[in-house]
Amino acid sequence: MSSIATVFTRSRKAQTGTSLLRPSVLLAFGALGVTVSWALVPGLFTSYDPIANVGPSLQAPNAEHFFGTDSTGRDVLSRVIYGARETLTGALMAVAVGFLVGTAMGVLSGSSHRSVDEVLMRIVDVLLAIPSLLLSLSVIILLGYGTVNVAIAVGITSIAAFARLSRSQVVQVSRSDFVEAAYGSGGSFGTVLWRHILPNSLTPVLALAALQFGSAILQISTLGFLGYGAPPPTPEWGLMIAESRDFVATAWWLTTLPGLVLVITVLSTNRLSYAIQARRNA
Amino acid sequence: MWSYVLRRLGQALLVLLVAFTATFFLLHYLPGDAVIARYGSPQLGLSSAEVAEIRASMGADQPVWTQFWLALTGFLTGNLGYSAQTGASVSSMLTTALPETAALTLTSFLLAVVLAFTIAFTSTFGRFAWLRRVMRALPPLFISIPVFWLAIVLIQIFSFQLGLVPVIGASDLQALVLPSLAISVPIAAPLAQILVSSIDEVRSQPFVSVVRAKGASTNWLLWRNVLGNALLPALTIAGLLFGELIAGAVVTETIFGRSGIGRMTEQAVANRDMPVLQAIVVLSAATFVLINLIVDLLYPVLDPRLRKKVRV
Numbered sequence: 369m370s371s372i373a374t375v376f377t378r379s380r381k382a383q384t385g386t387s388l389l390r391p392s393v394l395l396a397f398g399a400l401g402v403t404v405s406w407a408l409v410p411g412l413f414t415s416y417d418p419i420a421n422v423g424p425s426l427q428a429p430n431a432e433h434f435f436g437t438d439s440t441g442r443d444v445l446s447r448v449i450y451g452a453r454e455t456l457t458g459a460l461m462a463v464a465v466g467f468l469v470g471t472a473m474g475v476l477s478g479s480s481h482r483s484v485d486e487v488l489m490r491i492v493d494v495l496l497a498i499p500s501l502l503l504s505l506s507v508i509i510l511l512g513y514g515t516v517n518v519a520i521a522v523g524i525t526s527i528a529a530f531a532r533l534s535r536s537q538v539v540q541v542s543r544s545d546f547v548e549a550a551y552g553s554g555g556s557f558g559t560v561l562w563r564h565i566l567p568n569s570l571t572p573v574l575a576l577a578a579l580q581f582g583s584a585i586l587q588i589s590t591l592g593f594l595g596y597g598a599p600p601p602t603p604e605w606g607l608m609i610a611e612s613r614d615f616v617a618t619a620w621w622l623t624t625l626p627g628l629v630l631v632i633t634v635l636s637t638n639r640l641s642y643a644i645q646a647r648r649n650a
Numbered sequence: 651m652w653s654y655v656l657r658r659l660g661q662a663l664l665v666l667l668v669a670f671t672a673t674f675f676l677l678h679y680l681p682g683d684a685v686i687a688r689y690g691s692p693q694l695g696l697s698s699a700e701v702a703e704i705r706a707s708m709g710a711d712q713p714v715w716t717q718f719w720l721a722l723t724g725f726l727t728g729n730l731g732y733s734a735q736t737g738a739s740v741s742s743m744l745t746t747a748l749p750e751t752a753a754l755t756l757t758s759f760l761l762a763v764v765l766a767f768t769i770a771f772t773s774t775f776g777r778f779a780w781l782r783r784v785m786r787a788l789p790p791l792f793i794s795i796p797v798f799w800l801a802i803v804l805i806q807i808f809s810f811q812l813g814l815v816p817v818i819g820a821s822d823l824q825a826l827v828l829p830s831l832a833i834s835v836p837i838a839a840p841l842a843q844i845l846v847s848s849i850d851e852v853r854s855q856p857f858v859s860v861v862r863a864k865g866a867s868t869n870w871l872l873w874r875n876v877l878g879n880a881l882l883p884a885l886t887i888a889g890l891l892f893g894e895l896i897a898g899a900v901v902t903e904t905i906f907g908r909s910g911i912g913r914m915t916e917q918a919v920a921n922r923d924m925p926v927l928q929a930i931v932v933l934s935a936a937t938f939v940l941i942n943l944i945v946d947l948l949y950p951v952l953d954p955r956l957r958k959k960v961r962v
Binding site for chain 1: 661664665666668669672673676790791793794795796797798799802803805806810892893894896897900901904905915916918919920922924927930931934935938939
């Protein structure tokens with residue numbers, strides 16, 4: 369997933385404008401703003417309990433229940449709203465795991481002896497060689513099911529991308545004149561790394577983190593759909609869609625509407641990270 | 651040239667060996683014992699001596715390194731171990747499941763290539779500006795759609811609303827349509843994006859103006875000069891697309907109830923069947939490494955400019 373994202377940023381450079389005020393970017397900001405506020409204060413947006421029976425079951429969308437109700441009479445919109453917290457915190461955790469471990473590996477690899485570098489990069493090669501879904505499934509089989517374990521598993525799949533990028537950044541920055549000068553004027557390895565190399569290599573890594581966020585949302589909902597995430601009454605987007613699979617023929621809103629929210633959220637995240645990337649490159 | 655080939659081959663083998671070793675030791679030190687899990691239940695009525703005998707017959711009482719060596723040579727000779735759940739040989743399980751998944755992934759891949767070319771060509775050479783803009787917006791949208799949701803929406807539309815693909819009693823070919831369509835969408839996206847940008851890049855090169863000035867038509871230019879050059883960058887993501895195909899197979903085979911390797915993977919995780927998952931993980935890593943090796947070796951063959959660089 370991650371390398372697809374990097375491919376995108378490279379090829380979009382030519383065509384996207386540099387302004388953060390383009391209508392599509394503003395829309396993405398708006399959509400993401402809504403999702404984030406759902407996650408922060410879900411109670412403000414719905415008065416229905418996400419796991420309680422609040423009305424007749426399998427009602428089509430109407431003025432009272434905008435997204436309809438599910439097979440046990442729960443309000444679908446309020447489940448989607450409360451589900452935003454589940455999904456966004458999961459994605460945040462996943463990106464944090466990939467970012468911290470990957471960047472540590474990359475920095476260590478780029479700034480230490482060749483033998484250390486070789487060993488770390490072969491580990492990265494192995495991580496890259498295993499398809500990301502299979503890698504996260506292997507981690508889940510070891511750790512067990514659950515929201516946190518799924519987030520860790522998804523995070524582990526992005527370690528390789530962070531490690532490669534941060535390593536190449538560190539190597540690039542270490543060769544520049546001002547780092548040579550910092551060493552020349554008596555700086556120790558630690559201070560030069562902390563004060564010059566790290567701050568200068570961090571920006572592209574942060575851009576990658578933004579991109580990984582969207583892909584983490586997709587992966588987490590896929591694992592939730594397969595049933596490895598949070599247990600059933602939890603309002604998680606992937607799990608909600610899995611639970612209403614049997615009602616596809618009669619109740620289209622149960623799968624279609626939560627899925628649309630998911631697509632719009634991922635699309636907005638991707639749009640924003642491209643915009644940030646384009647601005648940085650300009 | 652040969653030293654380059656040998657070095658790449660060595661790297662590939664090393665990656666596979668590390669992947670195998672890592673999964674082996676994770677499996678070995680995982681809490682739980684496959685032999686006890688299968689033969690230790692009181693209903694079978696086996697005495698502890700008999701369980702120990704089974705253990706010895708499977709080599710599970712040997713020191714770790716002997717077991718590691720046996721497992722490694724087993725993998726190399728096609729013996730992938732036994733399922734902790736059913737006791738069936740993993741190699742025979744894989745052989746039964748492989749044709750189903752091969753048909754699905756091949757169809758999806760072909761569909762994705764067709765889709766990617768359509769998007770790339772229409773977005774570059776489309777007659778109307780609005781059409782080109784719509785086409786350029788498709789790949790970012792495609793990459794944001796989860797396969798599991800798309801598959802369900804496709805069932806909703808094509809099976810239940812339009813009644814085009816029967817849910818029950820579909821022919822083999824009919825049953826392939828919806829899952830491969832769902833898998834192909836996220837695969838077509840990066841492919842189309844790479845094609846678009848490399849067509850853009852090649853088109854702006856001086857040699858294209860020269861060929862055009864000599865009187866070549868747009869079609870001639872596209873097929874003879876642009877396409878070949880634009881295809882090369884697409885090769886670099888071949889390994890990546892393989893990973894997406896596997897992920898798509900796991901999801902769609904589960905949704906459509908197809909008994910392929912994806913379904914096998916899903917069930918291995920549900921049953922905590924480590925030997926099965928280990929075999930699938932190691933084999934897909936091997937395929938990924940093999941694809942990348944072929945691409946790396948093929949690149950200088952297809953692009954004469956690289957051939958020189960490698961020799962020097």
